[in-house]
Amino acid sequence: MTVTWDRCIRLKEPLKTKPFLVFAALAVVGLLLGAYRELLGLGYVTGLNDGYSWGLFKNWNVTALTALGSGGYAVAVFAWIFNVKRFHPIMRTAVLTSLLGYGTGMLALGFDVGRPWNFVWLADPRTWNHYSVLWEVAVCMTSYFLLALDVENMPPFLEKMYRSGDPTKKERAMKIFNFMQKTFPFGIALAFVLPSMHQSSLGQLMYLAGPRVHPLWQTPLLGLLYLLMAYILGFTCVLLTLALSAYAWNLGWDSETMERLAQIMAWTITVWLVVRYADLAYRGALGYILRFDRFSIFFLVEELLIIVPTVLLFSKANRKAPGKLFRLTFLVCIGGLMYRFTPTTLAFSPLGDYRYFPSTFEILMSIGFTALAVAVFLYAVKTFAILPAAKGQIAAEEAMRPFDTL
Amino acid sequence: MDVNRREILKVLMGGSAVAAATMTSAPLASAGDSKEFELEPDAVGLMYDATKCIGCRACMPACQNANGLKPDVGGSGGLYMQPDTLNAHTKNLIKLYTAADGHERSFMKQQCMHCVDPACVSGCPMKALHKEPHGVVGWDPVLCIGCRYCQVACPFNIPKFEWDTINPKIVKCELCRHIVGKTVSQPACTQVCPTHAVVYGKRSDLLAEAHRRIKENPGFYFEDRVYGETEAGGTQCLVLSHVDYSNLGLPKLGNESPAAKSRQVSEFVYRGFLTPLVVYGGIVAIVRNRWKEHLKHAGTEGGEVHGEEKRA
Numbered sequence: 001m002t003v004t005w006d007r008c009i010r011l012k013e014p015l016k017t018k019p020f021l022v023f024a025a026l027a028v029v030g031l032l033l034g035a036y037r038e039l040l041g042l043g044y045v046t047g048l049n050d051g052y053s054w055g056l057f058k059n060w061n062v063t064a065l066t067a068l069g070s071g072g073y074a075v076a077v078f079a080w081i082f083n084v085k086r087f088h089p090i091m092r093t094a095v096l097t098s099l100l101g102y103g104t105g106m107l108a109l110g111f112d113v114g115r116p117w118n119f120v121w122l123a124d125p126r127t128w129n130h131y132s133v134l135w136e137v138a139v140c141m142t143s144y145f146l147l148a149l150d151v152e153n154m155p156p157f158l159e160k161m162y163r164s165g166d167p168t169k170k171e172r173a174m175k176i177f178n179f180m181q182k183t184f185p186f187g188i189a190l191a192f193v194l195p196s197m198h199q200s201s202l203g204q205l206m207y208l209a210g211p212r213v214h215p216l217w218q219t220p221l222l223g224l225l226y227l228l229m230a231y232i233l234g235f236t237c238v239l240l241t242l243a244l245s246a247y248a249w250n251l252g253w254d255s256e257t258m259e260r261l262a263q264i265m266a267w268t269i270t271v272w273l274v275v276r277y278a279d280l281a282y283r284g285a286l287g288y289i290l291r292f293d294r295f296s297i298f299f300l301v302e303e304l305l306i307i308v309p310t311v312l313l314f315s316k317a318n319r320k321a322p323g324k325l326f327r328l329t330f331l332v333c334i335g336g337l338m339y340r341f342t343p344t345t346l347a348f349s350p351l352g353d354y355r356y357f358p359s360t361f362e363i364l365m366s367i368g369f370t371a372l373a374v375a376v377f378l379y380a381v382k383t384f385a386i387l388p389a390a391k392g393q394i395a396a397e398e399a400m401r402p403f404d405t406l
Numbered sequence: 407m408d409v410n411r412r413e414i415l416k417v418l419m420g421g422s423a424v425a426a427a428t429m430t431s432a433p434l435a436s437a438g439d440s441k442e443f444e445l446e447p448d449a450v451g452l453m454y455d456a457t458k459c460i461g462c463r464a465c466m467p468a469c470q471n472a473n474g475l476k477p478d479v480g481g482s483g484g485l486y487m488q489p490d491t492l493n494a495h496t497k498n499l500i501k502l503y504t505a506a507d508g509h510e511r512s513f514m515k516q517q518c519m520h521c522v523d524p525a526c527v528s529g530c531p532m533k534a535l536h537k538e539p540h541g542v543v544g545w546d547p548v549l550c551i552g553c554r555y556c557q558v559a560c561p562f563n564i565p566k567f568e569w570d571t572i573n574p575k576i577v578k579c580e581l582c583r584h585i586v587g588k589t590v591s592q593p594a595c596t597q598v599c600p601t602h603a604v605v606y607g608k609r610s611d612l613l614a615e616a617h618r619r620i621k622e623n624p625g626f627y628f629e630d631r632v633y634g635e636t637e638a639g640g641t642q643c644l645v646l647s648h649v650d651y652s653n654l655g656l657p658k659l660g661n662e663s664p665a666a667k668s669r670q671v672s673e674f675v676y677r678g679f680l681t682p683l684v685v686y687g688g689i690v691a692i693v694r695n696r697w698k699e700h701l702k703h704a705g706t707e708g709g710e711v712h713g714e715e716k717r718a
Contacts, residue, residue: 043569050493050566053557080693088700114552114567114574118532127532127549131669134555135531185697189689193682200675207671208529208559210664211657220671351563351657352491405704 003252005089005388008156008404009395011249015382023375030368033361034111042114045361051354052345056366059344061108063202064337065370066141067226067233069101071241072152073195074234078264080188086257089388092399093245094238095152096386100373101237102145108369133204140198148191152406154180156384159403177403184406199230206343214295214347215285221275222343228272229336235265236333242388243326245381251389259319262329266313269306269332298338298346305335442537443523443639443666445609449541450581451520451642452596452604453612455619456654457626459513459603461500463487465595469498472582472594492516494568497579498595503653512647514654515595515604518543518564518579519634519641521663526556526565528665535565535576541609541642542581550576561638561659581606609642616644639663 037045048055072095079087087094110116121127122139129135154176161173180187203226206213219225239261246253280286289296309328318324345356358366381387385399466487470477478495481488489496499516520543521527526535527543534550537543545565552574556565568574582593590597596606605612616632624630626648633651634641638659645656652658675681 038572041569041571041574048569050491050557050569051563053554053567080696081689083696085703112553114554115547115550116552118534118549118551121532121549129528129531129533131528131665131672132531132555133668133672134529134553136672138531181701185690185693188693188697189686192689193686196685197682204668204671205555205558208525208555208664208668210525210561210667211659212561220667223671223675348558351655401704405701 002255003390005251005254005257005390007389007391007393008089008092008385008399009387009389009393010385010397011382011387012394012396013249013382015379017378020375020378023371023378026364026371027368027375030365030371033365033368036361037111037365042112045359045365047357047359047362049354049356051350051352052348052356054344055356056358056362057108057112059341061366061369062105062112063205063344064340066102066105066202067199067230067340068237068333068337069098069105070195070199070230070234071101071238072096072098072149072234073191073199074231075238075261076152076188076191077231081192084260084264086260090238090242090257092156092386093241093388094234095149096377096380097237097241098234099145099149099153100376102141102149103376104369104373106141106145107372108366111365133201133208137198137201137205140194140201144191144194144198148187148194151180151187152191155403155406156380156386156399159400160384162400162403163397177406180406181402195230196227200224200227202226202340203343206348209348212349212351213343214288214349215283216280216288216295216299217343217347219279219283221279225272225275225279226340228268228275229339231268232265232272233333233336233340235261235268236329236336239265239329240326240333241377243322243329245387246322249387251387251393253322254388254390255320255322257388258322258325259316262313262319262325265329265332266310269310273307273310295347298342302335302338302342305331305338309335443528443663445522445640446539446541447610449522449609449642450607451541451609451612451644452517452581452593452606453616453644453646454515454604455616456512456514456603456645456647456649458601459500459515460601461502461513462600463500464598464600465515465604466496466498466500468594468598469579470495472585473497475577492564492566494566494570494575494577496566497577501655503649505649505653510649512649512654513603514647514656515645516655517595517643518581519562519643520579520581521638521665522640522642523638523663523665525559525561525638525663525665525668528668529555529559531555538580538583542583543578544580544583545576545578547575552576559664561657561664562655609644612644616646619646636661639666 033045042048046055075087075091075094078084079091158173158177161169164170200223203222206218207220207222211218239258242258245251289299309331312318313328318328385397389395467477469475470487475497476495477487478489478493479485479487481490489499492499497517501514501516503512503514505511520541522541524535524543527537531553532549532551534546535543535556536546554567556576557563557567564578566577568577582590586593592606596604613632613635620627620630620632627646628648628650633645633656634643639662645651645654647654
């Protein structure tokens, strides 16, 4: 049934469902293994070595999955800068997925760094190496998380405070909210500039590795391609989250909104493809595509996963059919994640004889971090008015004025 | 959608106009020109002449002792030091290369090359890896966060990490900077080398000596060239051998330092910090209008107001 999502609702569902318990359990396992790693050292829980010193945590949970967490950024650009008004009711879902994507990415990073206690020196500007792309990522990602994502996710909390009935809490909520309203454009601009910087820098990181990244991926344009892919994956994440939520909790199907999201995504992919192939041609690297060695096969799989669904997504009929839209977006998502992951690991060849495959503990931890994000998402949509719905939807609560203007 | 597409184009064009303006306002300065990354006149280094090395490996225990490293006895069943690669206990390693036909052989001393413009120093977020006086690449445990970007960045795959401890360090040759000039006059490896296959000195002197040897023995050294003179922007440790350097684990690298290339790309995009500031300003201007419009829209549609309070 096609509806128009025009409000945000809190689900009228019990929290402790089976899926929630499964995800929570996986998260607990991941965190316990994290504690184990803190007690023993990285070598005991990961398959990392001196050749492949970056593995699942950095390359998957941070480099790949924070791109998936760029939904808040990507959708906000279209909601606020290109003025697509339909996207306002899905903004709460989008910024929540971003908060969780980045939050668990940074958690993984915390377990990955070997000497985390030295992070305190970030407070002293004399230690900053502003030539370092990684320094840029660290500072910029932390600022985005603290200054932009947290603020963007505030309205549902304030709403909750306001509804608590306690007059002092009510007053405080309004005070914070009024301040947010005044400074909102500055915050949104920050939520645009900061991810633009660190999502491109995540790609630029690998440029320093030079010829050890295969020529099908290594390019001075890694930054631009990574940034565009962050948009694309951000869209896939919001689309998939909304589709699954609509299916799981009968939110109806806002065909117009979903179709529009997919259309913008398809155009963004087209831009990405033009840059990708123009760059390959300019660098004379097209010849590597059909060598059918392992790099060529990774490349072909990645490109097919992205190109085939994109072509199909240019048909309006496909975008209007919920099942097709979901499946095509899912394929783009896998292909896009592959693109973000490959240069760091699959197409990275260190000098010397090194092999890397993540250890079981490492995989369980990586899954645990993502499961934590899902569990918190399930908690959030049943505690706050987050998910979009149409008029008449059965809900515990609806978002209220003025909090739903943000 | 058509309206939106036109708007997208408008905004994109505005953005590129801003970018073009900022790009022409600042000449494309190469960030690699910065003094910090130039060869110091009194830079020191090593010169390793593989044709003089007899493979006695005396430099290896000397290095372990001078640096307080545990001997790596794993490969020998606990009898004697036998690391097969540089690792968290080994900063210096003599290896033997034998060609597939068995005729061509050369030893190789594997260790930090002390690049003039090191990728590890450029990549290190916290200045833990840094250039010491005389261009020695040092590591500072107080600043290192253990991110291991140096391992990803180093074109020679030199920095090693202590994987089996919760207080892990980055292990790599620091040219015995903790003792040279204090208790001793040269690093442990050059001190003990019986054939002077590896010698310590000012890089300019070492380079002159290397060229003298090449001139005296034309056609003897590989391509009549010193590895490290120009590779990756130049290294302070120089290698001479009669076999192809790429067989000795010294990759074929361009003359430009990867660090300088990376900085150039960043500088091209960031223009100091001008680009982010200009974009930020532009976005604030756009969103401010949208925001006013949005509030007006939300306030007037009375029928859609939920909850108790209406916007004033």
